[in-house]
Amino acid sequence: MQLFPCGHATHPQWRMAVGLVVAQLRAQLALPGHAHHPTLGLIYITDHYADAAEEILATLGAELPEITDWSGTVGVGVAVNNAEYLDEPALCVMLCELPADQYRVFSGVAPLGALATGSFEAHTALLHADAHTPDIAELVAELAGRTATGYLFGGLASSRRSAVQFAIGGDGNIRGQGAASGVFIGGLSGVAFGEGVSVISRVSQGCQPLGPVHTVTEADEHVIVRIDHRPALEMLLSELDITLEQPQQALATVRRTLVGMLDPADGGDLELVGRAGHFGADTRVRHIIGLDTTREGVAVAEKVKLGERVAFCQRDAAAARADLVRVCAEIREELEPEELPVAMGASGPAYTLPNQPGRHIMGGIYVSCAGRGGPHFGAPNAEMQIIRHALGDVPLVGFFAGGEIARHHIYGYSGVLTVFVSNG
Incomplete structure (x- = not known):
């Protein structure tokens, strides 16, 4: 041909x-x-x-x-x-x-x-x-x-x-x-x-994982409430090295941040891929659409399943x-x-x-x-x-x-x- x-x-x-x-x-x-x-x-x-x-x-x-x-x-x-x-x-x-x-x-x-x-x-x-x-x-x-x-x-x-x-x-x-x-x-x-x-x-996907891979241990529809049995918002702020005491700076950083998600039923190993500096074909990258300060949760643009593997990430030209x-x-x-x-x-x-x-x-x-x-x-x-x-x-x-x-x-x-x- x-x-x-x-x-x-x-x-x-x-x-x-x-x-x-x-x-x-x-x-x-x-x-x-x-x-x-x-x-x-x-x-x-x-x-x-x-x-x-x-x-x-x-x-x-x-x-x-x-x-x-x-x-x-x-x-x-x-x-x-x-x-x-x-x-x-x-x-x-x-x-x-x-x-x-x-x-x-x-x-x-x-x-x-x-x-x-x-x-x-x-x-x-x-x-x-x-x-x-x-x-x-x-x-x-x-x-x-x-x-x-x-x-x-x-x-x-x-x-x-x-x-x-x-x-x-x-x-x-x-x-x-x-x-x-x-x-x-x-x-x-x-x-x-x-x-x-x-x-x-x-x-x-052009995403750079910001930190370790976590497991969703509590979720409510689109909100990740807890990961690794800790408040999801706490984990996000820690990995981004920001605080809500400076809200404008914090929100600007969060807007550039996304979440890589992997359903264990799809196979693959998000942890190994994350360590390699990129995500695999079964990882869905979704926007953060809000912060739930009452439950210390993070809302994402997809319904979240208990047990899903997640990693916070950012996109940039180099990645x-x-x-x-x-x-x-x-x-x-x-x-x-x-x-x-x-x-x-x-x-x-x-x-x-x-x-x-x-x-x-x-x-x-x-x-x-x-x-x-x-x-x-x-x-x-x-x-x-x-x-x-x-x-x-x-x-x-x-x-x-x-x-x-x-x-x-x-x-x-x-x-x-x-x-x-x-x-x-």
Whole structure:
């Protein structure tokens, strides 16, 4: 298999941007070393183009009739292998050449369970979702359960207009979709991949643990009341070296602080990962949303379970850069077994395939938090340039999301990097 053709453009008029992207794709389709017969298109647009989503998809379909399947969504920004288009009109498209019997596009009108036809079995899935969908976290977990590996990757649409999703398959209509346009609002959509599609995926959270890992010994809904049988607020103030006697300084520090949480049922070892200076794939990082001075508790943006492992942490540019470099290095290790042995190490559970000689990246998808991007990493385009420096000039598309999806979790302020690799 060859490199996936990839195009991107920005322009105030969406028709001009689409024209530029199509020209890039056609040029790459004719190049040696690139895929010549792709059938699956991945499209990400910024919310400036959201109102024209149906027209954009129809135009791409007309200009690229060989592409029978489309999937994608909208973000406040889109990402490619060397640039970030944040808060400006832009789109990016990647054309994937994959065996037709090894993927299925799904949506609310053609659910993943209904696509298990013939010999197809979903092993992993690219997932796009609307954050306003009721019980979204439970739906993501349920969808992960429909795959053989339990591994999803993707993100929640982010938009100041319509949170559109693209999902169209086969002859222009997903089975059961009727005459729908292929553009949806709400629910879930994406692409399920069979065992024959090799992917490597990693999560970068960019958090620096501030102290030791604790166990929740008393909780009430969103409030951590006691950890290690001591008041949670007392422990937080101690690790931050602050006092409520100076409230303004204390609150400013608390606002920069988050909580890494690990349900023991998910496996992994938060303590070992914390000592390594970063969190693993099963650690959910959540905001502190309040302090309960009456019970000396700490309120977080997720319901807390008794027995969960937690660690206070902070995000900063240095930690974010180091963690993104780490996940890229882990992907490189998977592709270079003759030089570097594979080790899951402290990164926690992640989906990888057995080492095979001669594998290379055909294309990639990167979903990053809308609160990250170059500015968080210290310079424009810095986040994507870190990936390019680590992985090389490989085709890559993605978007800046309202929440990032990996395995069966929804993350925040993270980056999920997934690459498609050849089988030799």
